[in-house]
Amino acid sequence: xxRGRLAKYSLWQFRDFVMDKGIAxxxxxxxxxxxxxxxxxxxxxxxxxxxxxxxxxxxARTLVLIWVFIALNGIISTxxxxxxxxxxxxxxxxxxxxxxxxxxxxxxxxxxxxxxxSTAFFxxxxxxxxxxxxxxxxxIYVAMGGIGFFLSAATTHDWVALAAVWLGSGVxxxxxxxxxxxxxxxxxxxxxxxxxxxxxxxxxxxxTAPLNDVVWLAAYGALFFLLGLLVVHRRPLxx
Amino acid sequence: xxxxxxxxxxxxxxxxxxxxxNVGKTYRSLLGxxxxxxxxxxxxxxxxxxxGIAGPNGAGKTTLIAMLLGYLRPTxxxxxxxxxxxxxxxxxxxxxxxxxxxxINPKWRADTALVRFATLAGIPESHVPARVxxxxxxxxxxxxxxxxxxxxxxGNLQRLGLAQALLRDERLLVLDEPTHGLxxxxxxxxxxxxxxxxxxxxxxxxxxxxxxxxxxxxDRVGIIDHGRLQRVVSTGYDNxxxxxxxxxxxxxxxxxxxxxxxPGAEAxxxxxxxxxxxxxxxxxxLLADLIGGGALIASVMPExxxxxxxxxxxxxxxx
Numbered sequence: 288x289x290r291g292r293l294a295k296y297s298l299w300q301f302r303d304f305v306m307d308k309g310i311a312x313x314x315x316x317x318x319x320x321x322x323x324x325x326x327x328x329x330x331x332x333x334x335x336x337x338x339x340x341x342x343x344x345x346x347a348r349t350l351v352l353i354w355v356f357i358a359l360n361g362i363i364s365t366x367x368x369x370x371x372x373x374x375x376x377x378x379x380x381x382x383x384x385x386x387x388x389x390x391x392x393x394x395x396x397x398x399x400x401x402x403x404x405s406t407a408f409f410x411x412x413x414x415x416x417x418x419x420x421x422x423x424x425x426x427i428y429v430a431m432g433g434i435g436f437f438l439s440a441a442t443t444h445d446w447v448a449l450a451a452v453w454l455g456s457g458v459x460x461x462x463x464x465x466x467x468x469x470x471x472x473x474x475x476x477x478x479x480x481x482x483x484x485x486x487x488x489x490x491x492x493x494x495t496a497p498l499n500d501v502v503w504l505a506a507y508g509a510l511f512f513l514l515g516l517l518v519v520h521r522r523p524l525x526x
Numbered sequence: 527x528x529x530x531x532x533x534x535x536x537x538x539x540x541x542x543x544x545x546x547x548n549v550g551k552t553y554r555s556l557l558g559x560x561x562x563x564x565x566x567x568x569x570x571x572x573x574x575x576x577x578g579i580a581g582p583n584g585a586g587k588t589t590l591i592a593m594l595l596g597y598l599r600p601t602x603x604x605x606x607x608x609x610x611x612x613x614x615x616x617x618x619x620x621x622x623x624x625x626x627x628x629x630i631n632p633k634w635r636a637d638t639a640l641v642r643f644a645t646l647a648g649i650p651e652s653h654v655p656a657r658v659x660x661x662x663x664x665x666x667x668x669x670x671x672x673x674x675x676x677x678x679x680x681g682n683l684q685r686l687g688l689a690q691a692l693l694r695d696e697r698l699l700v701l702d703e704p705t706h707g708l709x710x711x712x713x714x715x716x717x718x719x720x721x722x723x724x725x726x727x728x729x730x731x732x733x734x735x736x737x738x739x740x741x742x743x744x745d746r747v748g749i750i751d752h753g754r755l756q757r758v759v760s761t762g763y764d765n766x767x768x769x770x771x772x773x774x775x776x777x778x779x780x781x782x783x784x785x786x787x788x789p790g791a792e793a794x795x796x797x798x799x800x801x802x803x804x805x806x807x808x809x810x811x812l813l814a815d816l817i818g819g820g821a822l823i824a825s826v827m828p829e830x831x832x833x834x835x836x837x838x839x840x841x842x843x844x845x
Contacts, residue, residue, distance in 0.1 A: 292645050292646070292648055292651070293646070295645050295651065296642070296645050296646055299642050299645070303631075306633070307633075369629060369631075370625070370627055370629030371629050371630070371631060372597070372629075373595075373597070373623070373625040373627075373629050374623065374625070374629065374630060374643060374687075374690055375646065376595075376597075376616070376617075377595060377616060377620065377621050377622070377623035377691075377700075378620045378643065378646040378647045378648070379616070379617060379618060379619055379620035379646075379647065379648055380617065380620075380646050381617050523596075523597055523598045523599050524596075524597045525592045525597035525598045526598065
């Protein structure tokens with residue numbers, strides 16, 4: 288039995304991530320970071336630590352969502368749309384394992400980009416906890432990325448679908464979040480976008496967050512990641 | 527010989543590699559419309575066989591191949607390779623597959639694309655560079671190996687697709703329109719390559735519009751139309767087929783002997799005659815008479831191959 292060397296192929300997957308998404312992620316991060324930082328650096332030097340942490344938290348709330356969005360966009364659907372699956376999966380390779388590995392490779396790539404940007408930010412702005420930022424990014428990747436992974440497996444227009452689900456959940460929660468009855472129950476089943484801001488503030492600044500919120504975010508994303516793998520397994524590649 | 531009726535279109539059952547049993551595929555739209563792409567398709571292909579698939583556009587060839595690789599699931603029936611569901615077999619063993627459309631990431635370099643596919647195919651790491659060099663040499667891609675895929679011409683891209691299919695010593699090869707976009711030199715080279723690939727334990731499936739190509743390389747050809755297997759044709763010549771075949775004889779000289787030896791011969795061009803015979807023996811005997819009478823024969827060939835005749839009958843385009 289020949290399983291192929293999927294683990295060895297991870298180096299190629301990482302290279303593709305760097306070329307296709309990593310560079311864009313770093314450029315966007317650098318531009319947004321220094322646009323925020325520059326006025327502060329001109330007015331005060333060195334920056335007070337609490338200001339740096341507040342700045343990092345504000346930046347991370349927006350940037351990490353954008354990064355995850357970029358990292359997951361087309362992770363499965365591109366191969367279907369462009370027909371790349373034809374040669375890839377004529378080899379002795381399981382698509383389920385291939386895409387599960389790709390999901391983790393993209394996380395590794397995203398964290399590598401984060402560390403690169405954090406180092407630069409650390410040098411120019413001052414000290415903050417990079418570890419806290421890594422934890423937050425990983426959590427958002429699992430929460431939002433799991434949903435993105437599922438949508439990429441199930442649809443061809445995954446970035447539109449992910450944006451609609453993520454933003455739509457926020458809107459519906461704002462409208463029906465305090466409701467009772469079936470609407471209130473239904474809203475509770477939507478992606479827990481309302482927990483992201485609270486978790487971001489506490490996790491990035493203090494390194495801790497309410498356990499229930501963290502578990503709910505991670506479990507929600509992990510469930511959709513598993514559902515995505517199920518779709519890859521069940522849905523014919525040419526469908 | 528007439529084509530074997532579809533219902534009995536089974537090869538040698540002692541060494542069946544591919545078995546399709548009552549396979550059907552219906553595409554359904556969200557609005558409820560449905561199109562039957564393949565219907566009641568049964569076929570067995572044996573070890574060591576080169577099996578061709580021919581059919582007009584939209585006949586169902588691509589759908590059939592997608593089901594053979596497990597990229598589509600049949601609506602009815604089963605597709606098995608070596609006794610396993612098609613997708614299970616592919617994930618375990620792999621297939622040398624050349625698709626009609628060469629879908630390789632345009633940003634990849636030609637040689638690194640082959641390294642990637644070799645890695646996925648499970649070729650030992652230490653053998654990958656040598657194997658990649660071999661297929662590049664075989665397919666004449668040496669001067670293009672460092673080019674991006676998007677910079678390759680249609681013919682070179684086709685050869686790259688073929689190269690990735692030949693990377694590993696596969697037991698099963700599925701080639702969809704393999705000579706599409708190739709120039710005449712590489713079309714001939716492809717035939718040589720397929721000839722070299724023929725092995726008792728290797729099965730090769732070739733789907734093509736090019737009946738001449740299938741006639742030359744395939745042992746049997748399944749003719750598909752409207753999603754159904756219309757008939758399976760053996761590409762060799764026997765007496766029954768000869769009786770239904772019109773030959774074209776081209777003479778260098780000795781034209782005066784032609785009508786004496788072949789009374790029914792019809793002049794169809796300069797030094798060219800169309801003749802019909804009852805058997806191979808009669809054809810050879812009459813040709814011997816012609817040569818014995820001093821004629822010099824430049825060529826003898828069927829006006830239409832067995833496959834071409836069968837194809838025309840099967841898809842309703844009679845002469």
